[in-house]
Amino acid sequence: MKAIPxxxxxxxxxxxxxxxxxxxxxxGLSAVLKLEANIEISGESETVEHALExxxxxxxxxxxxxxxxxxxxxxxxxxxxxxxxxRSIILTSSTxxxxxxxxxxxxxxxxxxxxxxxxxxxxxxxxxxxxxxYYDPGLMEMLFKKEEEDxxxxxxxxxxxxxxxxxxxxxxxxxxxxxxxxEFTVKKHVSQILNKLCVNDxxxxxxxxxxxxxxxxxx
Numbered sequence: 443m444k445a446i447p448x449x450x451x452x453x454x455x456x457x458x459x460x461x462x463x464x465x466x467x468x469x470g471l472s473a474v475l476k477l478e479a480n481i482e483i484s485g486e487s488e489t490v491e492h493a494l495e496x497x498x499x500x501x502x503x504x505x506x507x508x509x510x511x512x513x514x515x516x517x518x519x520x521x522x523x524x525x526x527x528x529r530s531i532i533l534t535s536s537t538x539x540x541x542x543x544x545x546x547x548x549x550x551x552x553x554x555x556x557x558x559x560x561x562x563x564x565x566x567x568x569x570x571x572x573x574x575x576y577y578d579p580g581l582m583e584m585l586f587k588k589e590e591e592d593x594x595x596x597x598x599x600x601x602x603x604x605x606x607x608x609x610x611x612x613x614x615x616x617x618x619x620x621x622x623x624x625e626f627t628v629k630k631h632v633s634q635i636l637n638k639l640c641v642n643d644x645x646x647x648x649x650x651x652x653x654x655x656x657x658x659x660x661x
Contacts, residue, residue, distance in 0.1 A: 456571070457484045459500060461493040461519060462508040462533070467556070471506060471533070474560045490514045494522055502528055504567065509534035509541060517548050524549035529570050533563070537581055546577075553577040594654065596638045602656070604631040608644055609651030 458481055462468045468486045475481045484500040487493040490511055497505060497519075505523065507516035509532055520530045531552035532545045545553050552566045555578050566576035597605065600621070607617035607628075614628045621628070632644065641647050651657055 455480055455482045456504060456567070457482050457500065457502040458504045458506060459484050459493070459496055459502045460486045460506050461488070461511065461516060462486075462506075463488040463511050464508075467508070471563075474563065478564065488512075490516075490518050493519045497523055497526075497528055504529045504531065504570070506531045506533050506563075508532075509536050509545075517544055517550070520545070520550045521548040531563075531566060531570070531576075537584075539585055542577065542581060542585060551575050553581070555581070593639050597635065601631050601635050601638070604628060605635050605647060605651045606656050608632070608635070608648040609657035611648065 458475060460468050460471050460475075460483065462471070465488075468488070472483050472486065475483060484502045485496045487496050488511065493505070493507070493511075505519065505528055507519050507530055509516050511519075516532060516534075520532065523530060529551045530549070531554055532550045533554050533556060534541065535556045537555070542553055551570045552575060554563055554566050554576070558578070569576045603621055604617055607620060612620065614625045614632070617628045618625045632647075635647055636643070639647060639650060641650065
């Protein structure tokens with residue numbers, strides 16, 4: 443496996459603790475991380491309580507934490523250390539939206555699936571120590587699409603008609619004539635559409651309508 447350089451803070455050794463209730467997972471992670479010359483494993487833990495003690499004692503730069511620790515949640519660990527210098531990555535098999543949202547809410551710096559290649563975990567570590575966050579791209583794309591679908595489902599039938607009009611490039615006057623309503627009503631619907639779809643202007647709304655295939659004659 444090719445090493446990914448510059449994993450450390452200011453060129454020093456990056457101290458990592460591994461928190462997982464499965465010994466094989468801990469050993470596997472440890473083996474992968476030890477391939478990087480600048481990473482030092484400060485300790486391993488399998489419970490919330492011991493993990494917090496270990497982090498307090500060893501003062502690591504990063505904690506890689508399983509989402510589920512027996513009958514407890516690894517998010518408890520993340521939440522308890524979020525105001526400390528120690529960064530955190532959730533390593534899990536869960537692709538459930540609620541788990542990702544909770545990880546974001548408690549301040550996890552990363553969310554990596556256990557099925558990921560070792561290179562992806564190392565990339566996540568690299569990005570986090572460059573001041574960024576890393577959440578599995580495929581998972582975030584799936585959640586984004588779901589949010590988009592949920593937004594479209596909030597539109598009323600009349601708002602969908604106005605959205606189609608936007609996609610067709612109609613003016614407010616043109617939509618008012620087509621839908622047999624006043625221009626004021628059209629403006630009101632457009633405002634609601636922009637709000638519900640979380641877009642900034644008519645152009646973005648029109649592009650969304652076209653991308654969703656709502657405009658059948660769009661060329």
